[in-house]
Amino acid sequence: MLKKTFSQGGAMFHKFVFALLLCMVFATGLSAGARPLFGTPLADDPLQARIYRLDNGLTVAFSVNRETPNIRGCIAFRVGSGDDPADKTGLAHYLEHLLFKGSEKLGTTDYRAEWPLLEQIEKLYDRREASRDPDERQELYREIDRLSAQAGQYTVQNEFVQAINEMGGSGLNAYTSLDRTVYFNSLPANQLEKFIRLQFDRFRSPVFRGFHTELETVFEEFNLYQDRPGARFSQLMLSTLFPDHPYGRPVIGLPKDLKNPSPRRVMEFYRRYYVPGNMIIVLAGDFDPDSALRLIEETFGTLPAGEVPESGLPPLEPLRGESVHTLITPEHEMCRAVWRLDRPGLRELDLLELSARILSNGSAGLFDQNLTIPQKVADAAAGAGGKPGVYGMLIVNAVPNRGDSPEQALKLLDAEIEKLKRGDFPDWLLPAIGDHAEFDLARSLRDNEFRADRLLDSYLDRIDWPDAANEPARRKSITKAEIMEFARKHLTGDRIVLYRKNGPLSPGEKLPKPPLTPLKTAKGHSEFFREISRMKVAEIRPEFPDLEHGIRRDELCVEAGLPFEGELVRVRRRADFEWIPNTRNDYFQLRYVFPVGSRHNRLWQLAGGYSAVAGTETRSAEALKLELYRLAGSVSVSSGPEETVVTINGLARNLPAIAGIAEELLTRPAVNDEALQRMVSRILLARKSQKENPNAVLADGLLPYVRYGREYLEKSNLSSEELNKVRPAEVASLLRELKSYPVRIQYYGPELPELKRTVGELLPLPLPEKRPPLPFVPEEKKIETPAVYLVHIPNVSQLHLLYLTSGRRYNPDDVGTRFLFNSYYGSGMASVTFRKLRESNSLAYGCYSYYGTPDDPAGNHYFVTYLSTQADKLPDAMKAVESMGFPVDLAAIGNSRDTLLKSQAAERWLDERLFSLADNYRKLGLPQNYREETYRQLQDASVFDLLEFYRQEIEDKPRALLVVGDADTIDRKALERFGPVKQLSADDVFPR
Numbered sequence: 007m008l009k010k011t012f013s014q015g016g017a018m019f020h021k022f023v024f025a026l027l028l029c030m031v032f033a034t035g036l037s038a039g040a041r042p043l044f045g046t047p048l049a050d051d052p053l054q055a056r057i058y059r060l061d062n063g064l065t066v067a068f069s070v071n072r073e074t075p076n077i078r079g080c081i082a083f084r085v086g087s088g089d090d091p092a093d094k095t096g097l098a099h100y101l102e103h104l105l106f107k108g109s110e111k112l113g114t115t116d117y118r119a120e121w122p123l124l125e126q127i128e129k130l131y132d133r134r135e136a137s138r139d140p141d142e143r144q145e146l147y148r149e150i151d152r153l154s155a156q157a158g159q160y161t162v163q164n165e166f167v168q169a170i171n172e173m174g175g176s177g178l179n180a181y182t183s184l185d186r187t188v189y190f191n192s193l194p195a196n197q198l199e200k201f202i203r204l205q206f207d208r209f210r211s212p213v214f215r216g217f218h219t220e221l222e223t224v225f226e227e228f229n230l231y232q233d234r235p236g237a238r239f240s241q242l243m244l245s246t247l248f249p250d251h252p253y254g255r256p257v258i259g260l261p262k263d264l265k266n267p268s269p270r271r272v273m274e275f276y277r278r279y280y281v282p283g284n285m286i287i288v289l290a291g292d293f294d295p296d297s298a299l300r301l302i303e304e305t306f307g308t309l310p311a312g313e314v315p316e317s318g319l320p321p322l323e324p325l326r327g328e329s330v331h332t333l334i335t336p337e338h339e340m341c342r343a344v345w346r347l348d349r350p351g352l353r354e355l356d357l358l359e360l361s362a363r364i365l366s367n368g369s370a371g372l373f374d375q376n377l378t379i380p381q382k383v384a385d386a387a388a389g390a391g392g393k394p395g396v397y398g399m400l401i402v403n404a405v406p407n408r409g410d411s412p413e414q415a416l417k418l419l420d421a422e423i424e425k426l427k428r429g430d431f432p433d434w435l436l437p438a439i440g441d442h443a444e445f446d447l448a449r450s451l452r453d454n455e456f457r458a459d460r461l462l463d464s465y466l467d468r469i470d471w472p473d474a475a476n477e478p479a480r481r482k483s484i485t486k487a488e489i490m491e492f493a494r495k496h497l498t499g500d501r502i503v504l505y506r507k508n509g510p511l512s513p514g515e516k517l518p519k520p521p522l523t524p525l526k527t528a529k530g531h532s533e534f535f536r537e538i539s540r541m542k543v544a545e546i547r548p549e550f551p552d553l554e555h556g557i558r559r560d561e562l563c564v565e566a567g568l569p570f571e572g573e574l575v576r577v578r579r580r581a582d583f584e585w586i587p588n589t590r591n592d593y594f595q596l597r598y599v600f601p602v603g604s605r606h607n608r609l610w611q612l613a614g615g616y617s618a619v620a621g622t623e624t625r626s627a628e629a630l631k632l633e634l635y636r637l638a639g640s641v642s643v644s645s646g647p648e649e650t651v652v653t654i655n656g657l658a659r660n661l662p663a664i665a666g667i668a669e670e671l672l673t674r675p676a677v678n679d680e681a682l683q684r685m686v687s688r689i690l691l692a693r694k695s696q697k698e699n700p701n702a703v704l705a706d707g708l709l710p711y712v713r714y715g716r717e718y719l720e721k722s723n724l725s726s727e728e729l730n731k732v733r734p735a736e737v738a739s740l741l742r743e744l745k746s747y748p749v750r751i752q753y754y755g756p757e758l759p760e761l762k763r764t765v766g767e768l769l770p771l772p773l774p775e776k777r778p779p780l781p782f783v784p785e786e787k788k789i790e791t792p793a794v795y796l797v798h799i800p801n802v803s804q805l806h807l808l809y810l811t812s813g814r815r816y817n818p819d820d821v822g823t824r825f826l827f828n829s830y831y832g833s834g835m836a837s838v839t840f841r842k843l844r845e846s847n848s849l850a851y852g853c854y855s856y857y858g859t860p861d862d863p864a865g866n867h868y869f870v871t872y873l874s875t876q877a878d879k880l881p882d883a884m885k886a887v888e889s890m891g892f893p894v895d896l897a898a899i900g901n902s903r904d905t906l907l908k909s910q911a912a913e914r915w916l917d918e919r920l921f922s923l924a925d926n927y928r929k930l931g932l933p934q935n936y937r938e939e940t941y942r943q944l945q946d947a948s949v950f951d952l953l954e955f956y957r958q959e960i961e962d963k964p965r966a967l968l969v970v971g972d973a974d975t976i977d978r979k980a981l982e983r984f985g986p987v988k989q990l991s992a993d994d995v996f997p998r
Contacts, residue, residue, distance in 0.1 A: 044471055051475040052447060053457050056295050062311040063283030066302055067461040067471075069290040071454055074914040075195040075546050077291035078454035081205055082188040082462050085279035087257040088319055089185075094268065096224075096259015097275045099182040103220050104272065105189070106166055106180075106835070110211045111534035112204075113165045117213070120160040124215060127153050128269045131217075135268050147218075151523050154218055158525035161215050163845050165535055167835040169204050172539050172901050173197035174908025178835065184253050185393065186466045192454065194912035195292040196543040199301055204538055205287075206305035209280060214269050219525060221267050222848035225517040226804075228258050229876055230851050232514025233700060233802040235335035239342075239506055246331050246502045247344055247399065251322060261515050281312030286465040290457035322348045322397060325500045334509035336698035338384070338691055340405045341412035342504040343419065345497055347398035352473060355390075356481050357492040358398050362390040363439045364431055364489065365402065365422060370438070370635035372422040372431055373402075375628050381619060381684035383407060383415050384691055393467050400497065408687045412505045427493040429486055436489070438636060440482040445638055445657070447478060448591050452916075516803045519878050525846045531897060546908075548941055551915035553924050553934040557584050562751065562766045564773065579775050583762060585753040586920060594661055594755025595918055598652040598769060599925075600747045603645045605781035608724050609732065609740055610645040615685050616737045617643045620678040622670045627681070630667055639664035641671060643741070647722075648781055648862075650744060652769075658756045665768035672745060672769070675738040682734040690726055697992035703797050704806045704970045707995035712795055712810060712966055713868070716994075718784045723997035745769060746776040754918040786866050788812045789966045792985035797992055798973035804874045805971035809887060811963045813867030816860050818932055822943020823951045824857055830902040830952070831892070832856045832871070838898075842890055843873050849883045850875050857959065863931050869960050877975040884967075884980055892956040899949055906944050910937075 047054035053069040090097050110117050127150055134146040170178050178191040193201050231237040241256055248254035325346055365388035366373040373386040384405040392398030404415035450456040464474035562581040604610045621627040634640055639656025656664045696702040758764055789812045832839045832855025839855040853873035875883045967984055981987050
């Protein structure tokens with residue numbers, strides 16, 4: 007039901023009243039309408055949270071972090087798909103989509119003219135919902151489509167998104183789950199008032215314009231999930247874990263309800279659940295909490311309290327016995343077992359979480375030590391979750407090795423569960439898990455998103471903040487005896503077991519494409535958008551990364567006497583040493599970067615994985631992982647095309663011991679044939695799964711195939727036959743010789759006495775130094791004529807389309823124009839691509855365009871446009887992409903520039919992130935002030951620069967069309983009109 011409310015005059019009177027109230031607020035310090043729950047931070051609270059409740063019931067939570075001039079803003083509600091009416095599922099999720107469509111003041115050029123049309127559309131939906139006559143329903147839909155096209159002339163497309171972008175906001179999104187709906191984004195610290203006033207308008211008077219086009223987007227999302235075995239497996243878990251319960255239904259809704267939508271029912275849902283007493287506003291970052299509270303009270307505090315809805319969830323029926331279910335899918339096989347707790351307390355949820363970490367923590371868990379590291383399974387993991395007073399769950403998964411069955415893998419998991427019950431794990435493990443949790447917490451505090459999520463979880467899960475803040479200490483009080491008793495009591499035969507087994511994916515239920523008239527929307531902006539944009543804010547001056555002074559540079563020198571023609575010759579070896587001090591805590595990261603990788607020798611693709619599972623001449627891989635976990639450290643070896651990096655991190659007080667393990671791995675790796683064979687088996691299993699995943703086929707297979715050709719695949723990867731012939735001594739030899747190559751050493755951590763000498767002694771560098779062999783350099787194939795490359799994957803409802811244009815050789819000089827082009831044309835919900843393909847035509851759930859930059863200066867730029875769509879929309883989708891051109895919208899271009907400039911002004915490159923930036927600049931041959939140059943170019947880039955860039959780099963250039971999907975459902979004539987079609991198999995675009 008739509009509200010007809012129009013603003014009247016009296017602007018001067020309202021300004022006077024506002025000024026008077028402002029004086030009163032500043033005089034009293036704290037608004038009388040805000041009751042502090044925890045107005046003074048708790049002494050031992052690492053977030054130093056302040057929490058208030060306004061008179062209308064709204065909860066406000068703050069965590070101040072002055073590290074960067076940014077804020078994470080979240081608005082959340084205690085409502086999710088579990089609250090959907092049984093006869094109209096999907097309302098919570100669809101409402102989340104519609105709350106991006108604007109309000110009575112935003113998203114429209116004339117709400118007075120728009121409102122009667124929207125009211126007629128709502129009444130037509132009511133009639134259609136009640137009708138059982140297919141012909142009448144179709145006729146009513148045609149009338150809805152006609153009126154929607156009329157209403158569209160007043161719609162300012164995605165104006166809410168543009169308003170967030172105008173203030174330099176980023177990461178704008180939302181999600182709906184079983185019991186919560188959360189809206190979030192980040193913003194520069196000086197934009198807080200704009201953000202609050204914009205969000206207040208959003209939730210005070212939403213308008214559900216574009217209802218039927220957004221519904222078609224949800225159809226696309228539903229169809230997308232049908233093609234994802236992982237999503238179907240997760241839904242199978244929920245439906246069997248919560249049988250005959252709202253939590254067992256798909257969050258997106260059931261097909262029968264998605265086909266029969268009702269704007270009136272969505273508005274009723276909004277009015278019932280989106281009330282202040284069911285709502286929290288969370289801010290984390292750089293702001294003044296007193297000022298922020300006054301602003302929130304002035305706006306959101308005026309919302310009527312409403313009635314806080316009671317939970318209508320029925321009680322959960324206990325699980326009785328073991329319930330077994332199977333999903334047939336082409337992806338790798340796996341097993342999953344799930345135990346459910348009903349109405350658990352906080353202590354029980356803590357016991358669930360600790361049980362999961364004892365089973366699996368990546369290094370020292372029972373699954374890690376006994377299954378994953380010795381490679382008895384390809385993978386195994388455990389996780390826990392839940393909500394106090396409602397439910398808890400423990401989930402265990404395993405992927406069997408090739409030739410083993412999911413049932414065998416489950417038996418191995420169950421054997422480890424029995425060890426948990428018996429307490430067959432080291433006494434030190436439980437305290438170590440607590441130490442790791444505290445250490446991870448300390449490192450995460452610099453992240454505003456982490457802070458905001460902690461506050462959100464406390465409110466949404468109804469955990470009092472003192473209990474939430476005290477989580478580490480609370481869990482440290484749990485004993486081994488409690489874990490054993492808990493496991494014996496709850497991890498019984500009352501559970502669900504899920505198997506994923508190989509076979510063709512059964513076609514999921516597909517929502518059909520309805521007829522839809524593309525929307526022609528209004529140009530320009532609403533007055534409210536302009537009002538928000540004109541608000542004065544304090545300037546944030548950009549602080550560009552200081553690579554010259556932010557990274558300290560020195561040189562390590564190794565000198566030794568080497569025999570030469572009967573004499574000792576003094577030889578000196580140098581290594582570049584870069585370091586950044588960590589003044590926050592005891593964390594360190596030490597990286598050894600060697601200029602050798604898989605383009606020099608394809609065996610380097612195996613080196614990192616082998617070092618993790620082979621062990622050394624004196625210790626097994628399990629023993630090494632166990633020791634590293636005790637030391638709160640890690641060691642990894644990773645190889646890319648032209649570099650291999652040894653990364654050592656942990657607590658600085660344990661640096662010598664952790665580095666000693668790294669030294670052992672590199673100088674004395676075991677020759678372990680069994681470990682290598684099992685690792686190769688896992689690689690081949692992963693390759694098989696890749697070939698069945700449409701996204702992987704497109705991004706990892708077909709795209710490099712088209713850009714570089716079949717020869718590239720063969721020269722860049724070991725074939726299955728070659729993998730099976732590799733001997734462990736070959737890989738061990740690579741690791742032993744690694745330190746002989748030139749090296750760049752990077753250290754981030756606390757200052758240590760004689761740091762340079764200490765680091766130099768950790769991994770002694772042998773002499774003489776070796777030079778790496780010449781690398782294989784792939785040659786990019788330029789697209790000269792239009793052509794279609796089609797990979798057939800049966801029984802999928804979505805097509806994945808990617809248009810590819812070859813670009814020029816790497817050019818760093820027009821970076822500002824490229825950044826602005828990508829922002830305006832292809833990136834985000836306000837882009838030309840998103841508005842054209844999704845908002846106006848409802849042709850895709852996911853779509854984007856971008857002009858890409860190569861990884862090295864010898865490579866070429868490239869341009870892509872991607873979308874996923876239903877097979878029956880292929881001709882329309884191709885027509886829409888190919889007719890996009892370059893529409894000039896001066897306001898939108900200015901908005902894109904504002905987004906980039908404001909976000910970059912608030913950007914701060916801190917700590918170890920400087921290394922990655924410096925490495926990238928070094929690789930591409932860029933000057934150290936390149937970030938500053940980018941900012942300057944953005945300021946100067948004009949619409950004429952964009953048009954010239956588009957004409958030179960994209961317009962009229964030949965394109966290849968890459969398509970992945972079910973070839974049997976494709977309109978092949980539409981493809982042939984584009985160019986000759988080359989049909990391939992997944993085997994053709996991956997290594998043999």
